[in-house]
Amino acid sequence: MKIIIVQSYSEMSQEAADVVTSIIKANNRAVLGLATGSTPEGMYVELVKRFRNGLIDFQEVVSFNLDEYLNLPPDHRQSYHYYMKTKLFDHINIRPEKVNIPSGSAENPELECSRYDRKIIEAGGINLQILGIGSNGHIGFNEPADALSINTHLVELTPDTLQANSRFFESLEQVPKKAITMGMGSIMSAKKILLLASGTGKARAIKSMSDGIVTTAVPASLLQLHHDATVIIDSDAAALL
Ligand code: GLP
DSSP: OEEEEESSHHHHHHHHHHHHHHHHHHOTTOEEEEOOSSTTHHHHHHHHHHHHTTSOOOTTOEEEESEEETTOOTTSTTSHHHHHHHHTGGGSOOOGGGEEOOOTTOSSHHHHHHHHHHHHHHTTOOSEEEEOOOTTSOBTTBOOOSSOOSSOEEEEOOHHHHHHHGGGSSSGGGSOSEEEEOOHHHHHTSSEEEEEEOSGGGHHHHHHHSSSOOOTTSGGGGGGGOTTEEEEEETTTTTTO
């Protein structure tokens, strides 16, 4: 695992956008694994800027998002569908049929999970997986647990995550208690992984994901086993390293 420490959130976002840009320049049909949350927002702003300046073309790019809340309609302002549409997809030329996000409103969520895994395989797997990290060490919505799932699955969010994500909702009660998330298998099968983190709130998670021990209590620690995982963090997130 390669750790790059930068001075600021903006530097982190620029460097992350550089990685995405070079992946797409090397392969205009690249398959991107995308993340939501506040961390990658700056990277998306930068990618939109580069698209507008003609520096990057998303025409043939395929995307798979990591996760989605269960039973939150796609047009709900806190759904990850809405996030991706408003922060990225509405502003670039990615083709709608090449965009994939798990459907949290599918009639049969289990079927939706297996459909999603099949689509990732049919697309040839993920070239670059972007990740944020929860303050409890989760990635996607793979929460700390005794065992972690390999495939896309339904997950019950932990009290930590409900609390952390309640800042986006009017109250804690409104945060959906369940979500669909890509499993550790799909994430670890990505050819390249880029994890971003910023702020002191992530310092403990960053320390425990990179201290040489792999444990399902810190799902992100499994990334230490990946052959091409890069972590770009600002100095606050690196405070305990
Ligand atoms: C959410 C998402 C994750 C994200 C994490 C951190 O729970 N499911 O994909 O990485 O929170 O979010 P933030 O970047 O807002 O701290």
